[in-house]
Amino acid sequence: MTLRSRRSRCAAFLFAAACALTACRGDAPKPDAGGALTSQGKPDAASMGPKAVVAYARVAVREKPDDKSKAVTLLSYGERVTLLEAGEAFTKIQLSDGETGFAQSKHLLTGDVSDGTLLVEQDLYVRPDSLSPTRKRVPPGLFMFVLADKNGWRQVQLPDRQQGWVPRDKISTEEAELAAARAIHRGEVLVEAAKKPDAVRVLQDVLTAHPTSRLAPLLEARVTAWLPPDAGPPAPPASSSAAPAPVAPTPEEEDDPPPAPAAPPEEEP
DSSP: OOHHHHHHHHHHHHHHHHHHHHHHHHHSOOOOTTSOOOTTSSOOHHHHSOEEEEOSSEEEEESSSSTTSOEEEEEETTOEEEEEEOOSSEEEEEOTTSOEEEEEGGGEEESSOEEEEESSOEEEESSSSTTSOEEEEEOTTOOEEEEEEETTEEEEEOTTSOEEEEEGGGEEOOHHHHHHHHHHHHHHHHHHTTOHHHHHHHHHHHHHHOTTOTTHHHHHHHHHHHSOTTSOSOOOOOOSSSOOOOOOOOOOOTTSOOOOTTSOOOOOO
């Protein structure tokens, strides 16, 4: 075989391989910047966009970036959303169920925000120093956000929007304790809406799922306080293998009574 024929065959082989590779790439899903894929091969916006947490009691999600636009749903304090288009007044977001809309930017906390709670009563300091002034005394079981970590201290934001610092070892981020803190917060919202039976069920579900939580005594005390006088003692956590009946979330309408002073404020106009 001559040198020229060998070169021709080699070129033909490389051309065929390139065509096959191009065809395969055209059918394969394409990853997004973070490597996530959808079943259609398109990037999943919820996995690639920056996250935010709702820092107010009830935040309206609207069809358009306008206060007068129709509200399609409401977000509750602590819900996580994905930022799609940031704006000064309104931000386009995607909810956990994939629905999209616009919420007021001032009601969202962005950045590296995590959930936390206290296991014991603790002072809220102005600065990360035990000699700095204190803002208030914070009770255990309060559901809060952790904003920063510095020199053995954690900066937090409370439901009433106050920010400050607490010693790192006083904050718990364990799932059992966070579940208890979320249940306490949810229960207080339901009690304010005159739905004590629902509040009791929320707390009892968490007691069943996390019986060894260090916040269990707080849950039990609230269950006892919220039960009707003739209801008798609260039922012990279920010991059978059957899963507890799910409690349907209660929608919080815009005309609900305002939350208690300790609860996060509602959306401002």
